[in-house]
């Protein structure tokens with residue numbers, strides 16, 4: 001067990017956790033930030049995607065001890081009122097079905113656009129391949145991302 | 152017992168009461184009035200709540216004008232929290248933007264809440280229209296009395312009653328008190344809106360949860376939390392039917408944060424559709440501690456009689472047994488003669504593996520058991536069923552059990568079983584803590600209620616007139632019914648109804664037979680259920696029949712459907728009847744004209760017959776399920792052993808389309824769901840255990856390989872609405888296989904597909 005002070009969504013949180021505890025469970029269980037989802041616990045589905053210094057990481061496979069002073073952004077902090085261009089596009093395109101995978105999808109897409117504001121269709125597919133959607137919303141995810149990048 | 156005579160709804164009814172049938176027997180909502188002793192349509196019983204107008208259990212209007220509509224069905228991605236309330240809102244004339252949607256608790260007063268079988272809209276479209284129209288009429292009556300005008304000069308819109316002649320308007324809120332004093336009109340007095348007056352029905356309405364989902368605020372079962380809550384992770388017996396011999400909790404308890412280690416007794420065999428598996432739970436302060444605690448836990452198992460089960464071996468055995476004479480399930484004419492006089496005989500065996508649901512949200516539920524009461528938050532497809540099972544397991548009156556239905560991170564049939572909810576409740580009772588059980592992905596893949604493997608053999612004969620003269624379909628798979636009765640060895644009528652005994656084509660000799668297939672796992676139902684392997688065998692074989700007849704595959708099917716007619720084949724079914732998804736064939740006939748129409752439409756939309764570059768091709772399949780007519784064309788581009796799917800075309804007839812956007816999204820998702828099992832997914836068992844562990848071994852389709860464009864055409868119709876959650880799934884895989892054949896010349900008889 002050790003004490004960690006984490007920078008999350010521009011705020012500072014202090015918590016006690018074993019060093020091997022994945023960031024996912026720190027967020028969900030210790031800090032009650034439950035917008036980040038558990039899907040596989042093994043880096044295979046992307047449901048747990050958050051940003052570490054703006055880059056997408058799988059929080060289920062990222063131990064809290066490796067965070068250090070790096071800034072974390074979760075879906076709760078992506079925008080003030082859920083109005084990030086991608087969050088708006090997600091609604092305009094009616095992307096979500098059950099919605100469970102979508103916070104991970106949005107976080108992954110936001111990191112992609114930060115890196116590559118005008119991705120091609122193939123680049124979107126490649127960047128999003130780690131994010132599973134069992135409801136099968138892929139075609140709408142893609143058009144939502146492309147609509148934002150074309151704006 | 153060889154096979155069960157129940158249909159799919161009755162299988163569930165064995166476990167979960169009240170069944171949909173009981174509900175329907177109680178009469179229509181309006182005329183029956185009573186369902187299980189609770190009035191649906193009461194203006195009394197308001198007591199202190201005189202400030203509310205509650206003309207029925209689905210609707211309240213406050214003096215502030217807020218219209219609240221109950222969502223009593225479970226939301227799992229199909230959009231039902233939006234699509235059913237909008238039906239009521241449309242009839243009422245409510246301002247949809249301001250309607251408040253409230254998720255109902257488990258309660259018989261709402262009628263059937265078992266969200267399954269693609270029947271929410273089918274079952275509740277009319278009652279919800281009537282519920283809205285009744286309230287509208289009462290509000291209009293109150294306004295007309297106030298204004299001293301005729302009721303039929305008044306209408307409603309945007310949560311107001313309007314009198315067009317005088318230009319007067321009054322908000323619903325201002326009418327609440329007067330309307331509450333009125334008698335509820337008789338069914339015969341109720342006037343439903345004319346189709347052309349619909350504001351919401353038949354249009355595309357965004358889901359009400361869109362913003363919450365996109366901003367991470369949506370609450371799923373796994374997100375439920377109460378003060379003092381602990382997390383449980385359970386080590387379950389790796390073989391179905393096994394049990395705990397002993398366990399050593401010491402090392403688990405040494406993990407910081409672990410609080411308790413508790414055994415959960417399983418039912419042994421039959422495994423049942425409701426009880427937890429035998430296992431040992433680790434309760435901890437948080438999920439990670441519970442996971443680590445479980446890793447450290449030592450359990451000795453008695454693996455029971457299924458410990459030698461090998462699914463590959465079962466497939467090999469079934470391939471042999473389907474060659475023999477089976478149990479006749481439907482017979483028309485004389486197949487033996489048809490075969491003897493055939494010019495050509497085509498025969499193939501079709502194999503499909505076990506599948507897991509793999510909902511993105513694994514099973515999870517929170518329970519608090521205190522002072523003789525139980526309160527649960529759970530992602531359940533069947534809230535009343537879960538409550539009944541909990542009452543039994545906890546030895547509690549139903550009235551002391553409250554079930555809050557969260558959003559479901561996917562259901563697909565998995566979350567109609569309450570086993571994980573029972574786990575949470577038993578652990579909460581035993582430990583005294585509020586307990587949330589969380590299944591890891593490995594748990595989910597190892598311990599699902601699986602979609603069972605299937606082996607089917609079809610023999611098709613073509614006569615000297617170049618007609619399809621005989622059809623002999625042999626079917627073997629472990630039955631869902633075996634999960635509650637291990638002596639069941641063959642598919643039930645309900646399973647055979649799902650695209651096998653309803654074989655719709657004009658063939659003089661039909662013989663459909665089933666064979667023994669013992670179940671060694673928990674078999675459940677997965678989105679479209681047995682339609683998956685049955686449609687695969689039929690629709691790929693018919694593609695070969697077309698080729699053998701020298702006909703275009705689409706023309707072949709149109710030809711085989713014959714004249715426009717309503718099919719009746721009930722008397723050919725050996726168990727005396729065709730269940731027709733629980734509806735009478737008079738109310739929901741099998742209309743070949745509607746099937747032909749969707750086929751022609753999809754062929755037109757896909758520009759069937761168009762020239763494509765080498766390696767690319769189109770494939771076609773049509774399949775009716777859950778009373779909805781669907782035709783599908785898949786375009787492929789084959790590169791060696793991989794395939795791209797640039798386009799999928801669907802045309803469907805689901806009667807009245809309520810929310811066109813959600814119908815389309817169900818078809819888009821249905822294609823992707825089917826693409827997963829067609830190309831990727833398989834569960835295998837060795838020594839009684841599931842071999843796959845997570846999304847590396849049990850793969851589902853990912854964006855780069857997924858169908859790129861999915862075009863969905865909804866036929867214009869005013870017929871009674873039918874479901875759309877499951878019907879897109881069955882025809883996709885055979886259409887894909889037929890396309891790959893057209894591109895490569897290779898027929899595919901096994902899923903996941905290889906060529």
Ligand code: FES
Nearest residue numbers: 039040041046060
């Ligand atoms: S939960 Fe982290 S990748 Fe699946």
Ligand code: FES
Nearest residue numbers: 098099101133135
């Ligand atoms: S929307 Fe359900 S898993 Fe993606």
